[in-house]
Amino acid sequence: MSEDLSSKYILQTAGFDARFPNTNQTRHCFQNYTDYFKCIAAKGEDFAPCKQFKRAYNSLCPNEWIAKWDDQRENGNFPASLEP
Amino acid sequence: MLQNFSIFKTIFNDAPQPWQLGFQDSAAPGFTGIVELHNTIFFYLVVISVGVFWVLGSIIYYYNSKKSPIVHKYLNHGTLIELIWTITPALILIAIAFPSFRLLYLLDEVISPTITIKVVGHQWYWSYEYSDYVNESGESIEFDSYMLPESDLELGQFRLLDVDNKVIVPVDTHIRLIVTGADVIHSWAVPSLGIKIDAVPGRLNQTSILAERAGTFYGQCSEICGVWHGFMPIAVEAVPVQDYLAWIDSN
Amino acid sequence: MNLELLRLNLQFNPYHLVPQSPWPILVSFSLLAYTQSGVMFMHGYPYGGALLTLGFILTTFGMVLWFRDIIKEATFEGAHTTQVQNGLVIGFVLFIVSEAFAFLSIFWAFFHSALSPAIEIGGCWPPQGITALNPFAIPLLNTILLLSSGAFVTYGHHALLQGNRKGAISGTLITVVLAIIFTALQGYEYAQAPFTIADSVFGSAFFCSTGLHGLHVIIGTLFILVGLFRIINYHFTTKHHLGYEASILYWHFVDVVWLFLFIAIYYWGSN
Numbered sequence: 133m134s135e136d137l138s139s140k141y142i143l144q145t146a147g148f149d150a151r152f153p154n155t156n157q158t159r160h161c162f163q164n165y166t167d168y169f170k171c172i173a174a175k176g177e178d179f180a181p182c183k184q185f186k187r188a189y190n191s192l193c194p195n196e197w198i199a200k201w202d203d204q205r206e207n208g209n210f211p212a213s214l215e216p
Numbered sequence: 217m218l219q220n221f222s223i224f225k226t227i228f229n230d231a232p233q234p235w236q237l238g239f240q241d242s243a244a245p246g247f248t249g250i251v252e253l254h255n256t257i258f259f260y261l262v263v264i265s266v267g268v269f270w271v272l273g274s275i276i277y278y279y280n281s282k283k284s285p286i287v288h289k290y291l292n293h294g295t296l297i298e299l300i301w302t303i304t305p306a307l308i309l310i311a312i313a314f315p316s317f318r319l320l321y322l323l324d325e326v327i328s329p330t331i332t333i334k335v336v337g338h339q340w341y342w343s344y345e346y347s348d349y350v351n352e353s354g355e356s357i358e359f360d361s362y363m364l365p366e367s368d369l370e371l372g373q374f375r376l377l378d379v380d381n382k383v384i385v386p387v388d389t390h391i392r393l394i395v396t397g398a399d400v401i402h403s404w405a406v407p408s409l410g411i412k413i414d415a416v417p418g419r420l421n422q423t424s425i426l427a428e429r430a431g432t433f434y435g436q437c438s439e440i441c442g443v444w445h446g447f448m449p450i451a452v453e454a455v456p457v458q459d460y461l462a463w464i465d466s467n
Numbered sequence: 468m469n470l471e472l473l474r475l476n477l478q479f480n481p482y483h484l485v486p487q488s489p490w491p492i493l494v495s496f497s498l499l500a501y502t503q504s505g506v507m508f509m510h511g512y513p514y515g516g517a518l519l520t521l522g523f524i525l526t527t528f529g530m531v532l533w534f535r536d537i538i539k540e541a542t543f544e545g546a547h548t549t550q551v552q553n554g555l556v557i558g559f560v561l562f563i564v565s566e567a568f569a570f571l572s573i574f575w576a577f578f579h580s581a582l583s584p585a586i587e588i589g590g591c592w593p594p595q596g597i598t599a600l601n602p603f604a605i606p607l608l609n610t611i612l613l614l615s616s617g618a619f620v621t622y623g624h625h626a627l628l629q630g631n632r633k634g635a636i637s638g639t640l641i642t643v644v645l646a647i648i649f650t651a652l653q654g655y656e657y658a659q660a661p662f663t664i665a666d667s668v669f670g671s672a673f674f675c676s677t678g679l680h681g682l683h684v685i686i687g688t689l690f691i692l693v694g695l696f697r698i699i700n701y702h703f704t705t706k707h708h709l710g711y712e713a714s715i716l717y718w719h720f721v722d723v724v725w726l727f728l729f730i731a732i733y734y735w736g737s738n
Binding site for chain 1: 324326327328329330331332334336345347348349356358386389392394396398413418419420421422423457461464465
Binding site: 159212213 | 586589595
């Protein structure tokens, strides 16, 4: 049972990013969110390395923010360019 | 070995006590450091207080108008004593500043966390998100943590401190906290873990916790946030890693 | 100086007591009404606009009559002796310093938002979706206008110092004309701007800073205009024209603030 769990859940999260060394991590979250959508716009949704950005922004951004940004992307009023 | 006998059992103080004057027991290296810094500064405080009150008391005692009727009209400065009472405080401040800054920057450091937990302050409850493990449908662990009303308390639970859903964290694991607010500024604080960090809307604040022992640690919102500011407590339960994984699995 | 010596036959000190005046209390209440009705107007209370107009008229009325009384004391009673002038200079310089700090706080707000743009505006400056104005169109022309008006006011000042009445009048008049053209161009640019004060922190910072500056240009123009009126009416001598010098100092201050605005907000802040 316990062996299963250790292999089922890998204890791993977004690492330290030297661009965001401060207590304020707002841009760390935002950067990974925009990078993910830039990445899949360039390489397609199945491109494995893009998943890294998605994992990072899921770990760092409050779910409410992600939902808001997803809505904004759908409505075309997301406040940053997602062109690769 | 001694721990097995009930009279030698250590009972940690992880919640405030009535008329408590000292600290709660530390459960994290950060808080151990804070207590140590407090003790260091207290040493200087005692030395300075004794010195100042001794001088003050002896002046009052010896130089009142009855005991010392002669007015020293021209004794209005002394370069040596002025140098001493200017330079000595400066040196003391440096001696306090060094360990203080050392601790400050140590507490700021979040190098390689294993888990990220998002903490969101609401009027008037906390919600927590564990999004490192997202299932197939993209859902992550997310729950609200409300204070238990007095009527629901069971024997042994703390009034105004216990909550319905505690934050579960594994022991001896570096955990990154991302703290933000959903409406107004709150502040997430747990004394035993040495954490107090503002939850500001539109901003993500980062800090880290490392629980050194299992236990339940209590804290309260520490930034006045509205009428029920005092009724949105924080309860963190540190459990062994296997239990943490089981908890993750059950959610 | 003769007037001062004359005065010393009547009193042994260089100062004068200001006679009882209704203006301080009137202006106090007018300003209270002005600011209160300003809040009422902005929050859409009934009669807010009418009260705001009334507050503006009352404040302006009080100021005009107050300054008229000061001119009476200075020009017609000779109350502004060298020492009194010295106090007025210190007061005016401190006023300019306080104005400088007011602008500093607005520049601070601008740089706070522009140097580290928030994620809500796309993490860039100008914010995503905002088209900034071209600094080398009207703003550059305005820079030239304002700088040359500063040169003309210096010409007018030196003409006044040399007792050249024609030069003083023409120099000051050209300054005023250039200032009015500046204000008109600024108003045209406001009307043409592709963003409003409500368009993100960019619009707020832009219109608050340039708007406060524009207000100062208008006040400075009126100030110099009063100086022109007083030159024409023989109020000034080659030695005693403090009101005129204060208006020149004010004008240069407005000029310098514009240079900072042009460099920081129009040029640096637009790309």
